[in-house]
């Protein structure tokens with residue numbers, strides 16, 4: 001069993017303890033790696049109203065294991081600091097803890113070093129608990145830890161996208177890491193994979209902690225369609241901009257046009273016109289626009305307007321899953337490669353880059369699948385997705401900053417249609 005895989009039902013207790021401990025260490029270690037390039041000042045910055053400073057992400061993901069695993073499962077556990085139970089609770093937690101978002105960036109104390117000690121304390125206590133909890137209570141603790149791991153992965157992606165926006169908000173446009181890229185890629189022509197349509201099954205057959213919204217498995221009737229073999233690249237998106245894409249109202253949904261006007265959108269987030277050409281801010285600093293790279297940091301409204309301009313459409317999530325279901329979930333994901341979308345290599349069977357590089361907008365609103373029921377006993381609150389089933393669109397496939405064990409063919413991530421800070425891109429579709 002790969003160490004990223006969830007232990008199947010009926011795993012013997014010793015194997016379950018070991019699998020959980022390995023994956024817990026790995027997930028927590030990855031969060032620590034993500035903040036390794038940051039200084040104490042970087043850890044304090046928050047530039048987005050809905051974002052959080054990296055230090056808060058570090059402490060809050062720890063709070064989750066302390067409040068949702070250790071306190072309920074280990075009567076001998078003593079909190080690292082009882083004040084942290086309120087201080088680092090989920091902002092909109094429904095269990096009574098509440099931390100108004102506007103104060104997160106004011107927490108110069110506890111210091112970053114103290115937050116790291118908090119993490120070490122809780123990491124040690126979770127591993128100790130796994131070692132000695134009796135078999136009768138192991139299953140409950142295992143479910144809670146699995147949910148904690150899902151929560152940790154979601155915060156890893158939010159942490160890095162919040163850091164990216166914070167660095168971009170700095171006039172110096174600093175780099176988070178040195179640029180590993182040798183140079184611009186070579187644009188590849190667009191091509192298409194045909195799907196015959198018919199009745200297909202999508203969704204998870206078995207429930208997985210933290211992924212209740214990805215089931216139940218159900219049948220969907222699809223007309224024949226064609227899916228683009230790679231995401232839309234920056235060169236193609238530039239042609240949309242140069243063809244007055246941002247100033248032609250007939251290309252836009254009404255809501256999208258209003259947002260684009262109100263926000264003054266003229267290009268994707270992080271594109272800047274400098275010295276007579278477009279540059280793009282990345283985690284590696286500013287770079288000249290690379291026409292071969294997948295375009296990223298576009299909203300659902302921009303994806304939809306681009307598709308209309310191109311004479312195509314954005315795929316439904318069922319179409320995406322019907323094609324992706326028999327592919328390995330491998331690609332440029334966090335832990336596998338580069339922290340910016342890359343020009344595709346077009347290796348193996350198309351379509352390429354279904355996983356990693358950019359989250360791909362679908363035209364599907366984030367709604368329950370037929371037969372969906374939110375979990376009745378909800379031990380950890382915010383890790384369940386049912387309460388977000390309004391005013392969000394589904395994105396698929398994961399991005400270059402999505403932890404590789406979070407992106408699967410079933411993974412349904414959900415974003416507001418005007419969102420641009422996640423690494424979102426466009427894969428086109430057309431009726432077959």
Ligand SMILES: [Fe+2]
Pocket residue numbers: 060090151155382
């Ligand atoms: Fe959270």
